[in-house]
Amino acid sequence: MAGLLELTEMRRSFGAVTAVDGVDLAVAPGELLSIIGPNGAGKTTLFNCITGELAPTGGQVRFDGSDITGWPPHRLPALGIARSFQRTSVFPSLTVGQNVWVAAHGCAPRDPFAALKPADAAIGVRAVIAEALGLVGLDRHADKPADVLSHGDQRLLDFAIALAARPRLLLLDEPTAGLSRGDTQMVIGLIERLKGRYTILLIEHKMDVVMRLSDRIAVMYFGRLLAEGAPQAIRADPRVREAYLGKRT
């Protein structure tokens, strides 16, 4: 199956520790694939190998047919790949709008005269910013410094930054981590709005969220892919139950 994103034999070791041990995975266009697994299973390491924060020790990453293995992070938004971060990652001293501007600017064509013009001069970028803020519901806060936002709103800003790249593939690393019940619902609602329009690869711990959102689920266990399939199939899989012994669904 030709996936938008294809991982072949992904491997990442840290000295004697193998965090990702030969993972094969394909993400179809338009689907939402969740990666779950106990702590230490290698999920975030896998993400980091895709997005370039880490270089894989072995294996291949293909996006839309092109080999992007080991590409540094800053080359990916231009291809259409964006990610959010497990611990909210924004630019605290910039305003909400400026935060999104950084991301929108990251995909904009290079302007050799950029130094001579005020930062907000490019009109095309304004539309992208407005769209991203609108999607997450932060438009009213565009001029506020990012560091005065609430915890939940900062997480939404984190997403808006990823969305500003107008990506084809969105990688969300534990988007509901550390959020209250209310904020979690907000984020779930956002992801549901994004489903279908974006191809989404999601890492998540909360099983109810995973079950609700996913088209398919991949289970990682000690760096390996344990099982893969539709949510109901995964829920019934005895190997998955064994791996999650003690975890409530």
Add this chain to the structure above:
Amino acid sequence: MIVLIASQLINGVVTGMLYALVGVGLTLILGVLNIPNFAHGVLFAFGAYFFLAATQAFGGFWLGLILAPFGVALLGGAIEYLGVRRLYTAHHDYQLLFLFAIALILQETIVLIWGPVGTTIQPPSYLAGGVDLGITRYPLYRLVVMGLTTAIVVALWLLLTRTNIGAIVRAGIESREMVEVLGIDVQKVFLFTFALGSWLAGVAGSIAAPITGLTPSMGFDILPVTFVVVVIAGLGSIMGAIGAGILIGIAQSLTTIWVPEAANVVIYLLMGLTIMLRPQGLFGRR
């Protein structure tokens, strides 16, 4: 020629061992507290000046040599306790800048107390004079310096590998969080490490004083070299600092034979090469 090379080689090892001591002190502070100690050079200078004061006050060479480093350790501890400690929550650049400010203040203090002109200190007569090494005649005191520095390095190695506090310091270099998690008072570890690093700088200054003489700027002069030692060794490598120190000492002294003007620049070239070919340093991990 052979004679010249041989004696310069030994000179290089002697200077290198002193660089190594200062470098190890800096590495400890850098490794555990994560701060480049810009006051490290001036602590070296205080080692020399306290030694001078001690020999003048108490009349004994060895007594002065023993007391002076502890004076410097006290000074270092005070700096950590009264100043650096207040800046742990601030951006780490500020700790560095604070230490730079302290270096300025202490430097001027040396001039205030001991005057702007340098002075010398003589080793006791039984340590002066030369020794016949076959190939050449060599100053006895410098050989004594080699012996002393080796003894201190061995003692340090024993401290770090055989004692509890040594293990904690080594753990602190690896991971500060680990030390906190183990329930150890990190503040005390910081204070101890800063004092220990200062002690090492101080003892190097004391031992060096009869060879190099004393000038108020000796602290600022040795600081850049110390940084080079640490960079070439690799941040966090204690034993590597010793190797790097000796390497730099020899490089400097041998270069002096053929291109004296380049003797100071050559160590920066070495540093540049290390950064480009092996960025983690010769002995560092990462």
Add this chain to the structure above:
Amino acid sequence: MRDRTQFLLLIVALVLAPVLGRPVIAAEILAFAITAVANNMLLGYTGMLSFGQATFFGVGGYVAGLMMVHWNAPLWLALAGAAGGCALLAAAIGAVCVQRVGLYFIMLTFAFNQMFYFIAYSWSSLTGGEDGLAGIGRPAWLRDELRFYILVAVLFLLSLAAMKRIVDSSWGRLFRAVRDNPDRAAATGHDVRRLKLLSFVIAGGFTGLAGALYGLVYGIVPIDSIHWLRSGDIVFMTLIGGSGNFFGPVIGAAFYIWLSETVSLFWDRWPMILGIVFALVVLFLRGGIVEILTRLAGLAKRRAAA
């Protein structure tokens, strides 16, 4: 809005300076002010602490001085040579330094500074070594101190205007993004190392210009111009003025010169005062003089409202 007010205050200060003090000192302050503002592009805006800006301050002085002394180059060419030469040097040094972050970056800039200091010290046939590069003469029409000050003030304003433009542009905002969160800046498509290098080159170029102007103030480029302690002074000026404000470092430079000129009159150990002030700023007043002024303004506003 507030930018315009600050700018106007600056103009007023520039006009008053040669009247209140000596034009020579005022020109010296402006030369350092350019350096400090350039350093703030690195420190305040991009979050890079360099302990080696004296490399460019010194090299700029030497380049301009040599061009004028040995080649009889016209003033504008010598200044352009200093700025351009230092921009290139900054590109070379920066390319190595930006490969590392934090402590390593600081120590690399520091070590490069030392290297160039020793080259300047030993190559005395070129630089005058310990005695400095002397005999830098100004063209006849600039021998009058007030005229020279006006030229320096004009160049100062142009430099600041250029740097303000950069800081308000996309580049400036990206610098701040790199300062705030380099990993996210990279993840959103920006080559962080290239941005850091850009900031480093801009700062180096303007610092070279400043060093050249400084050489013209007294007709000599002293070896101190390239010593790492000068780098420390530059950081001091940036911080004590206030690194969170574009114009803060200008105040810092003025304060530093005032301190060194005034205190050194009656105490040789004035660097100790420098150290004490610096230590106090680092401990208690990280926003610098600008922070004091802002707090006072806030107090005044509350008094007025009440």
